[in-house]
């Protein structure tokens with residue numbers, strides 16, 4: 798039941814400024830081909846000619862396809 802309390806606390810208690818500081822950034826996930834708030838830039842290195850491609854992938858797709866966010870060291 799601890800989860801219930803946390804969800805209630807997060808909901809509209811300390812959020813006095815709405816649509817101001819850090820709005821959710823939706824990015825296009827190239828794997829499920831749709832917008833996702835959890836999409837981040839991932840590095841794809843499967844091209845033999847070139848440095849590879851940088852695409853966005855959301856969290857579920859990163860787990861499914863084993864993708865790593867850019868900047869994540871090893």
Ligand SMILES: [Zn+2]
Nearest residue numbers: 826829855858
């Ligand atoms: Zn996705």
